[in-house]
Amino acid sequence: MEMKGERLLPTDSATAWAMLNDSTVLQSCIPGCESLMPSGEHAYDIVMNAAIGPVRARFKGTLTLSDIEPPNRYKLLFDGQSSQAGFARGAATIELTEVAPRATRLTYVANVQIGGKLAQVGARLIDAAAAATADKFFEALAARLAAPAGAEVGAAQAQVPGRFGFWRWLRSFLRHLFARR
Numbered sequence: 001m002e003m004k005g006e007r008l009l010p011t012d013s014a015t016a017w018a019m020l021n022d023s024t025v026l027q028s029c030i031p032g033c034e035s036l037m038p039s040g041e042h043a044y045d046i047v048m049n050a051a052i053g054p055v056r057a058r059f060k061g062t063l064t065l066s067d068i069e070p071p072n073r074y075k076l077l078f079d080g081q082s083s084q085a086g087f088a089r090g091a092a093t094i095e096l097t098e099v100a101p102r103a104t105r106l107t108y109v110a111n112v113q114i115g116g117k118l119a120q121v122g123a124r125l126i127d128a129a130a131a132a133t134a135d136k137f138f139e140a141l142a143a144r145l146a147a148p149a150g151a152e153v154g155a156a157q158a159q160v161p162g163r164f165g166f167w168r169w170l171r172s173f174l175r176h177l178f179a180r181r
Contacts, residue, residue, distance in 0.1 A: 002109065003130055005108050006105060006108075008099075008106075014071050016071070020141075025141075031137065034047040034048055044064075045060075045062055046059075052085075052118060052129040053121045055084075055117050055118060057082035058084075059080040061079050061088075062078070073094060075091055076091065077091050084117070085118050087114065090110060093108065095108070106138075
């Protein structure tokens with residue numbers, strides 16, 4: 001399965017790069033992330049909860065950065081296992097391009113392999129859940145970037161979409177669910 005996307009971040013590329021490489025920021029922005037702990041140079045152990053259709057599970061895995069070219073791009077390799085749901089592994093290429101002093105375009109291409117109960121859910125539900133998770137992540141990251149210097153956005157606030165965030169998520173979920181008919 002391949003997933004592509006592009007987002008405009010309200011900051012310069014150096015700040016965006018720093019936030020995308022800060023495990024505390026990432027943990028607060030990744031939906032369902034319980035922990036993201038450094039385990040070596042450019043490597044992290046992650047524990048997160050995920051729900052895709054009827055499958056809800058706790059995943060433990062690793063994230064590794066490679067092909068790092070600061071502040072422009074890196075490749076993210078991930079591998080997650082769940083005794084209840086199966087596995088998800090793959091790679092994502094993330095690129096940053098500064099388009100204005102306070103605007104950076106982030107593009108990503110991710111290729112994912114899944115197995116176990118996850119593979120039985122169906123491509124449309126998986127695509128919709130992946131897109132909704134990406135939307136929540138970038139919404140939380142944009143909120144962190146837009147916060148005044150020194151202001152902290154709480155992890156709970158960053159992970160729980162607000163009233164309009166829920167409707168945006170629902171609209172995105174339905175659009176991806178029915179887009180391939």
